[in-house]
Structures are given as C-alpha cells and as structure tokens.
Amino acid sequence: xxxxxxxxxxxxxxxxxxxxxxxxxxxxxxxxxxxxxxxxxxxxxxxxxxxxxxxxxxxxxxxxxxxxxxxxxxxxxxxxxxxxxxxxxxxxxxxxxxxxxxxxxxxxxxxxxxxxxxxxxxxxxxxxxxxxxxxxxxxxxxxxxxxxxxxxxxxxxxxxxxxxxxxxxxxxxxxxxxxxxxxxxxxxxxxxxxxxxxxxxxxxxxxxxxxxxxxxxxxxxxxxxxxxxxxxxxxxxxxxxxxxxxxx
Amino acid sequence: xxxxxxxxxxxxxxxxxxxxxxxxxxxxxxxxxxxxxxxxxxxxxxxxxxxxxxxxxxxxxxxxxxxxxxxxxxxxxxxxxxxxxxxxxxxxxxxxxxxxxxxxxxxxxxxxxxxxxxxxxxxxxxxxxxxxxxxxxxxxxxxxxxxxxxxxxxxxxxxxxxxxxxxxxxxxxxxxxxxxxxxxxxxxxxxxxxxxxxxxxxxxxxxxxxxxxxxxxxxxxxxxxxxxxxxxxxxxxxxxxxxxxxxxxxxxxxxxxxxxxxxxxxxxxxxxxxxxxxxxxxxxxxxxxxxxxxxxxxxxxxxxxxxxxxxxxxxxxxxxxxxxxxxxxxxxxxxxxxxxxxxxxxxxxxxxxxxxxxxxxxxxxxxxxxxxxxxxxxxxxxxxxxxxxxxxxxxxxxxxxxxxxxxxxxxxxxxxxxxxxxxxxxxxxxxxxxxxxxxxxxxxxxxxxxxxxxxxxxxxxxxxxxxxxxxxxxxxxxxxxxxxxxxxxxxxxxxxxxxxxxxxxxxxxxxxxxxxxxxxxxxxxxxxxxxxxxxxxxxxxxxxxxxxxxxxxxxxxxxxxxxxxxxxxxxxxxxxxxxxxxxxxxxxxxxxxxxxxxxxxxxxxxxxxxxxxxxxxxxxxxxxxxxxxx
Numbered sequence: 001x002x003x004x005x006x007x008x009x010x011x012x013x014x015x016x017x018x019x020x021x022x023x024x025x026x027x028x029x030x031x032x033x034x035x036x037x038x039x040x041x042x043x044x045x046x047x048x049x050x051x052x053x054x055x056x057x058x059x060x061x062x063x064x065x066x067x068x069x070x071x072x073x074x075x076x077x078x079x080x081x082x083x084x085x086x087x088x089x090x091x092x093x094x095x096x097x098x099x100x101x102x103x104x105x106x107x108x109x110x111x112x113x114x115x116x117x118x119x120x121x122x123x124x125x126x127x128x129x130x131x132x133x134x135x136x137x138x139x140x141x142x143x144x145x146x147x148x149x150x151x152x153x154x155x156x157x158x159x160x161x162x163x164x165x166x167x168x169x170x171x172x173x174x175x176x177x178x179x180x181x182x183x184x185x186x187x188x189x190x191x192x193x194x195x196x197x198x199x200x201x202x203x204x205x206x207x208x209x210x211x212x213x214x215x216x217x218x219x220x221x222x223x224x225x226x227x228x229x230x231x232x233x234x235x236x237x238x239x240x241x242x243x244x245x246x247x248x
Numbered sequence: 249x250x251x252x253x254x255x256x257x258x259x260x261x262x263x264x265x266x267x268x269x270x271x272x273x274x275x276x277x278x279x280x281x282x283x284x285x286x287x288x289x290x291x292x293x294x295x296x297x298x299x300x301x302x303x304x305x306x307x308x309x310x311x312x313x314x315x316x317x318x319x320x321x322x323x324x325x326x327x328x329x330x331x332x333x334x335x336x337x338x339x340x341x342x343x344x345x346x347x348x349x350x351x352x353x354x355x356x357x358x359x360x361x362x363x364x365x366x367x368x369x370x371x372x373x374x375x376x377x378x379x380x381x382x383x384x385x386x387x388x389x390x391x392x393x394x395x396x397x398x399x400x401x402x403x404x405x406x407x408x409x410x411x412x413x414x415x416x417x418x419x420x421x422x423x424x425x426x427x428x429x430x431x432x433x434x435x436x437x438x439x440x441x442x443x444x445x446x447x448x449x450x451x452x453x454x455x456x457x458x459x460x461x462x463x464x465x466x467x468x469x470x471x472x473x474x475x476x477x478x479x480x481x482x483x484x485x486x487x488x489x490x491x492x493x494x495x496x497x498x499x500x501x502x503x504x505x506x507x508x509x510x511x512x513x514x515x516x517x518x519x520x521x522x523x524x525x526x527x528x529x530x531x532x533x534x535x536x537x538x539x540x541x542x543x544x545x546x547x548x549x550x551x552x553x554x555x556x557x558x559x560x561x562x563x564x565x566x567x568x569x570x571x572x573x574x575x576x577x578x579x580x581x582x583x584x585x586x587x588x589x590x591x592x593x594x595x596x597x598x599x600x601x602x603x604x605x606x607x608x609x610x611x612x613x614x615x616x617x618x619x620x621x622x623x624x625x626x627x628x629x630x631x632x633x634x635x636x637x638x639x640x641x642x643x644x645x646x647x648x649x650x651x652x653x654x655x656x657x658x659x660x661x662x663x664x665x666x667x668x669x670x671x672x673x674x675x676x677x678x679x680x681x682x683x684x685x686x687x688x689x690x691x692x693x694x695x696x697x698x699x700x701x702x703x704x705x706x707x708x709x710x711x712x713x714x715x716x717x718x719x720x721x722x723x724x725x726x727x728x729x730x731x732x733x734x735x736x737x738x739x740x741x742x743x744x745x746x747x748x749x750x751x752x753x754x755x756x757x758x759x760x761x762x763x764x765x766x767x768x769x770x771x772x773x774x775x776x777x778x779x780x781x782x783x784x785x786x787x788x789x790x791x792x793x794x795x796x797x798x799x800x801x802x803x804x805x806x807x808x809x810x811x812x813x814x815x816x817x818x819x820x821x822x823x824x825x826x827x828x829x830x831x832x833x834x835x836x837x838x839x840x841x842x843x844x845x846x847x848x849x850x851x852x853x854x855x856x857x858x859x860x861x862x863x864x865x866x867x868x869x870x871x872x873x874x875x876x877x878x
Binding site: 057062082089091103117 | 688782868869
C-alpha cells in the first residue's frame with residue numbers, strides 16, 4: 001500500500017467487478033486496493049483486457065462495483081444514488097477518453113464549456129473558463145472549430161480542457177494517447193506534465209510504458225488484479241520528451 | 249433476372265430479420281390504405297340498398313308533382329302569394345307522354361302537422377288507394393297498408409319519431425292510428441324528403457330567421473300515406489291539395505333526359521324528379537361518410553409518410569455496415585439503393601393488398617341502409633381504379649419516405665460505411681447558443697432537437713396533422729350534435745357519421761401515438777453516445793431522460809399549436825371548399841377547447857415518450873462509450 005493512504009484523495013478497498021453468472025462469470029476486477037494522494041500522478045499499466053479501464057470507470061463513478069468500496073475525498077461513492085454520483089462527476093472528476101468523445105456538432109469552445117454549463121455555471125462564466133482553458137492547451141485560435149476540423153492531438157487537448165473545466169479533484173485519463181501519433185502524444189504529455197506541476201491529481205490508464213514512466217507511481221495489472229507497484233523517483237517534471245524518447 | 253432475384257432475396261431476408269419493424273411499417277401503411285379503400289368503395293356500395301328498395305317497391309323512374317302556386321313569381325320569396333290551385337292537367341299530359349309505359353296517380357297530397365310521442369313535425373300526407381299500385385307501391389316493413397283512420401309512416405321518419413304500428417298520432421289535431429311502416433323509392437328517406445309542397449331541409453339559408461321564411465313553408469317534412477279520402481278531408485279546402493304521379497319509362501336510363509325535356513320554368517308546371525336525383529339524395533349520407541373517410545385517408549397517408557421516414561431513417565442508420573459490405577463486394581450504388589427501396593416497396597404492396605381486403609370487407613358496416621331503405625350494401629365491387637389508386641398511394645408513401653435515405657446510403661463512402669460511422673449530426677449554432685442559458689434538461693433537449701432538424705420537422709408535422717384532424721372532428725361533432733334534424737340527418741345517420749369520425753380519429757390517434765414512440769426511440773438510439781457523454785460529464789439520468797422527453801414534447805407543442813389554430817382552420821376550409829359546404833353552419837371549437845387540445849397533446853406526448861426517454865437516460869454509460877472503440 002502506498003504512503004498516500006494517509007492523505008488520499010481516492011481510496012479503494014477490495015474493489016471487484018464481475019460480469020455474467022455461473023460458468024460465464026468473468027472477473028474484470030478482483031479485489032483491488034488503491035490509495036491515491038493529492039497531487040499524485042498514478043499510471044496504471046497492463047495488457048488489453050486486464051481491467052484497467054474497468055478500474056478507471058469504477059474510480060470515476062461511471063460504473064458500479066460488484067463488491068468493495070471506493071471513497072473520493074473521504075466520501076463513499078460506491079453506495080450513493082445515480083443523482084449523487086452525477087453531481088460528484090460534474091464537480092470532482094474530469095474524464096479524458098481515448099476516443100476523445102467530443103460532441104461533433106459543438107465547436108471546441110462549446111465542448112469545453114459544456115461541463116461547466118451542466119454544473120450550473122452561468123453561460124458567461126462557463127465561456128470565460130473555456131477560453132482560459134483553450135488558451136492553456138494552446139488552442140485559443142481553434143476555439144470556433146468543429147472537432148472534424150481538428151487533428152487528433154488537438155481534439156485530445158480540447159478533451160483535456162473540458163476535463164479541467166470544473167477544476168476537478170481528480171482527472172482520470174483512459175489511454176489518452178492511444179489514438180495519437182508521436183507528435184500529438186508529446187503535446188498531450190506536456191499538458192499532463194503541466195497539470196502534475198500544478199498539483200492536479202491524475203490517474204492515467206495506459207499500455208504504453210513510456211507514458212507510464214512519467215508518473216509518480218506505476219501500477220501493473222493482470223487479470224483484474226494489481227501485480228506490481230513501482231514508485232518512480234523524479235516524477236515527470238523536466239525534459240519529458242527526452243526522458244520518454246519522444247522528442248526529436 | 250439474377251440481379252432482380254438478388255435484390256428481392258436480400259430485401260426479404262432483411263425484413264425477416266427485423267420482423268417487429270416490418271410489422272410496424274406494414275400497420276402504418278395499412279391504416280392509410282384501408283381508410284382510402286373504404287372511402288373509394290363506399291359510394292358504389294351505398295347505392296345497393298336504394299336499388300333493393302326500388303325493386304321491392306316497384307320504384308318509379310320519374311316522380312312528377314304539382315302544387316298550389318302563385319300566379320306570378322317575385323324576387324323575394326317572402327312576397328310570394330299562393331293563390332292558384334294545382335294544375336292537374338300537367339300531370340295527365342305527362343302520364344301519356346311518349347316513353348311512359350306505366351304510371352300511378354295522380355294522388356292528392358296535403359300538408360299537415362303531425363304529433364306523435366310528444367313530438368311535432370311537418371308532414372306531406374299522400375292519399376293512396378287501398379289497392380296496390382303498379383308503380384311505387386311502398387314496401388311495408390311493419391303492419392298493413394292504408395285504411396280509413398289508419399296512417400302508414402315512412403320508415404326513417406317513424407324511426408326518428410320512435411312510432412310503431414298501433415301508436416296513436418294526430419294530423420292537424422285529428423287522431424289516427426299508425427297501421428303500417430313502409431319504405432319507398434319515390435322519395436329519399438327522411439329527413440332528405442323531396443318537397444311536393446314548398447319546403448326546406450336543414451337550417452334557413454344565410455341570416456334568415458324563422459319569422460322571415462315564407463308563410464306555409466314546410467320544415468324538414470316527413471312522409472305519411474293515408475287513404476285518399478282521409479288526405480282530402482285533412483286539406484282545409486280542395487284547392488289547397490297538391491298531386492303526385494309516379495311514372496315508369498320504357499327506358500329507365502333516360503329518366504333524367506325525360507325530366508330535362510319536360511321541365512318548364514312556369515309556376516304551374518309540374519316539378520319532376522328522376523330516380524337518379526332520388527338516388528343521389530338517398531345516398532347523401534354515404535357521400536358524406538365517403539368525404540370524411542377520404543379526408544381521413546389523406547391525413548393517415550401523411551402520417552404514414554412521417555412514420556416511415558422516421559423508421560426508415562433509423563433503419564438506414566442501422567444498415568450502414570450492411571451497405572458498406574454490399575458495396576465492398578461489388579454492389580453498385582444503384583443496386584444498394586434498389587435493395588433498400590425494395591424492402592419498403594414489398595411492405596407497401598402487402599399493405600395495399602391488406603388495406604384493399606380489409607377496406608372492402610368492412611365497407612358494408614359503414615353503409616348500413618338505415619331505416620329508410622331496405623336490403624344491405626353487400627360486398628362492394630372492387631374496381632381496377634380503386635385497386636390502382638390504393639396501390640399507388642401505398643407505393644408513393646413508401647417511396648417518398650425511403651428514396652432520400654436510400655440514395656444517401658447508396659452514395660455514402662464504402663470505407664465509412666464499413667466502419668459503421670454514424671451519420672454526423674447537424675449543427676444549429678443559434679439554438680446551441682440559446683440553450684446555454686437554459687436549465688440542464690432544456691439545454692440538452694434543445695441540442696438533441698438541433699442535431700436532427702428533419703426529425704423535429706416530422707414530429708411537428710405529425711402532431712399538426714393529428715390535431716388538425718381532431719379540430720375538424722370537433723367541428724363535425726358539434727355540427728351533428730347541435731341540431732341533427734336541422735342539419736339534414738336523422739338519429740341513425742348521426743350515429744353512423746359519428747362512427748365514421750370515430751373510426752378515422754381512432755386510427756389517426758393510434759398512428760400518431762406510434763409515431764411519437766418511433767420518433768422518441770429513434771432519438772434515444774441516435775443520441776445514445778451524446779447522452780452517455782452528458783452523463784459522464786455530470787448530467788443525472790433524470791436530466792438526460794427529461795431532455796430526451798422534452799426534445800419530443802417541444803415539437804409536439806409547436807405541432808399542437810399549429811394544428812389547433814391555423815392547421816385546423818385550413819383543413820376545415822379545404823373540406824368546405826371540396827364539398828361545397830356552408831362554413832357558417834359550423835360551430836368552430838372555442839379558444840378554451842383548442843387550448844385544452846394543445847395541453848392534452850403535450851401531456852399525452854410526455855406520457856408516450858416517458859418510457860423510451862427513461863430507458864435512454866439510464867443506458868449504461870461505459871458500455872456506450874466503450875462501444876465506440878470496438
């Protein structure tokens with residue numbers, strides 16, 4: 001167990017997720033314990049189908065566990081109602097998906113402000129925050145572009161800006177560079193590096209060792225369980241591209 | 249040949265794979281084809297009872313009558329003075345005119361006021377011989393023929409007054425006993441009876457009040473038969489009697505030509521009515537029912553197009569990958585379009601056949617002869633033009649709804665189709681901007697609606713058509729309820745017309761309800777990704793469900809307002825224009841009635857969409873989002 005247990009933002013105990021019944025029972029997640037401290041970046045690695053994404057969905061309240069507990073900022077989220085879970089997601093969690101999941105009919109800035117509007121912010125405040133975030137991810141000049149007019153990397157940067165819209169406690173990224181080329185991957189990594197430096201708590205699911213190497217801690221998964229946990233000294237700051245071998 | 253076989257085989261297999269959808273498609277088109285068939289066959293079917301009555305009563309080809317008349321005609325009917333007795337010589341000349349092979353009469357006719365069962369009505373009382381006549385011998389349906397002190401009442405009139413054999417009645421205060429009830433082919437059934445004396449059916453024309461009508465004018469007179477002696481004794485004086493003669497012609501088909509050749513514009517000239525005119529008046533009810541059914545059929549046809557467009561749009565979205573596969577294995581765009589069109593054309597042909605069968609079998613139920621005629625309508629004959637029109641409408645509905653999505657699918661990129669890429673949503677910038685200022689359910693609802701404007705238009709049109717139909721049904725119901733007799737219908741006829749309105753409205757409402765559910769479900773399926781994403785970003789299931797429902801209710805509200813206000817008026821005006829009716833006689837629904845219809849529509853649509861919207865709002869988020877990676 002990590003030292004983060006004492007000051008954990010996110011805590012999971014005996015987390016299980018099962019699909020099917022009887023002979024067809026599949027254990028996607030099998031008794032996982034996890035503590036993530038404030039400002040910590042944790043990478044979860046493993047082959048396809050090992051339960052990484054399932055873990056992320058349970059941690060973010062997108063899905064419900066078959067057993068075990070999940071607490072966010074000291075509050076259990078595995079046994080609360082759908083409405084409370086939705087409120088938790090809109091204020092405390094930001095998601096970044098491999099497939100970006102942007103609304104095709106909304107411009108970049110409209111996509112970013114959507115989370116804030118759903119959280120009940122005024123249209124003006126939501127728009128101001130979206131402009132700041134697009135500036136931060138280097139897409140201020142693409143604010144009025146539809147996703148179809150953006151490159152993959154740009155789309156993922158919009159998705160990251162959207163995830164940060166409500167200043168969440170925790171950002172959960174599911175294979176955020178899975179659909180990107182090397183240059184776009186580097187852009188996204190730089191963004192995560194910035195977030196890490198600013199004290200944002202991050203959980204990144206990836207099967208790419210180079211991405212995982214940028215985290216404070218790397219957890220390896222297999223068959224729904226943690227099989228290894230490594231604390232990476234030095235973290236992700238400085239010369240990231242060189243470190244992970246993505247720089248020119 | 250091989251190509252046609254391939255297209256047919258692919259179409260049939262796909263239909264079998266999606267049986268529920270195919271059944272719904274079939275029902276939607278069948279509702280329209282059945283109603284259209286009913287409308288088309290009704291007219292032919294309605295004439296059968298009149299023909300039966302004509303045969304049973306040895307009906308005349310021409311009826312001629314003379315009545316007391318003014319010496320001169322005046323421009324204002326109120327100024328007419330009836331001062332000349334009926335001129336019998338005119339009738340005698342007609343009875344011996346060329347082409348006439350038989351006649352009965354002249355019979356004396358007097359007008360009187362009949363009282364029975366506490367009701368009062370004007371009547372034309374015809375004096376008849378106790379012996380049967382060779383031409384126009386009314387066919388008794390109850391009791392016996394005329395005798396001294398005994399009156400025979402025309403069947404539809406008796407039915408309306410609720411009098412039976414043995415009941416006492418008074419004629420101008422004199423007591424008689426009802427000895428029989430009979431039908432005749434010499435006059436249309438009550439209340440459409442021909443006028444031997446000056447009379448009128450229905451309400452006074454224009455702004456005329458009862459007091460302004462000419463003195464002695466009979467209102468909706470019924471028909472009774474007495475002995476000649478009783479008829480003459482009822483008349484205040486012999487000069488007030490009218491006379492009627494029934495003529496049989498050598499060529500019955502020349503009846504109208506005979507009437508045209510022997511009519512004259514003189515006050516003392518006999519009035520002539522051909523059997524064709526009588527048939528037309530006797531079957532007026534069927535014509536009215538036919539008009540109602542025709543309007544209903546067109547409304548249902550339009551709704552069927554809306555249903556199909558939504559269903560086809562949804563199915564095309566599901567078939568993207570199939571289209572890709574067809575094209576990848578060498579199918580040309582025209583082959584792909586042909587396969588997609590063939591499915592709906594097959595369904596349309598089956599729906600046309602079923603509609604023709606059901607329509608022709610159920611038509612007799614709507615052509616009951618009523619009390620005024622005998623015999624039943626029987627099985628109406630199916631003409632080639634009916635078959636052709638119904639089939640053309642069914643195919644038209646299918647093609648109109650299918651051709652755009654089929655051509656769009658055929659032209660789509662093979663690679664995109666193989667990847668099963670969903671059709672990109674439309675962007676409506678101003679609506680997105682407005683929605684940002686609204687609460688979350690409305691914010692999401694407006695964006696859901698903005699993604700598919702064509703579907704919104706279909707929902708608006710579908711609701712507007714239904715509400716326009718309800719508007720017209722309310723007008724007709726008020727018309728039939730107000731004063732049915734004044735409006736030219738007896739109780740049984742009112743019931744029949746109400747039945748027709750009910751049938752059309754029932755089918756219309758069912759189809760509209762199915763449409764609302766189709767459109768909601770198509771919206772739910774189409775928005776599964778954006779709904780899941782909204783939930784991932786913090787929208788609650790209830791907010792998403794409310795948004796999906798509101799996306800249907802908002803177009804329904806617009807459609808209901810359009811239908812209850814301009815749409816209903818426009819449809820009613822169109823009906824009046826087609827039928828040549830008098831819109832002043834109709835009572836339009838009041839403002840509160842129309843507002844109640846709008847409110848009820850919103851509530852019904854909200855109820856109908858609640859279940860699919862709730863299911864859509866509660867779909868597992870992760871499954872939906874993960875599906876995009878698969």
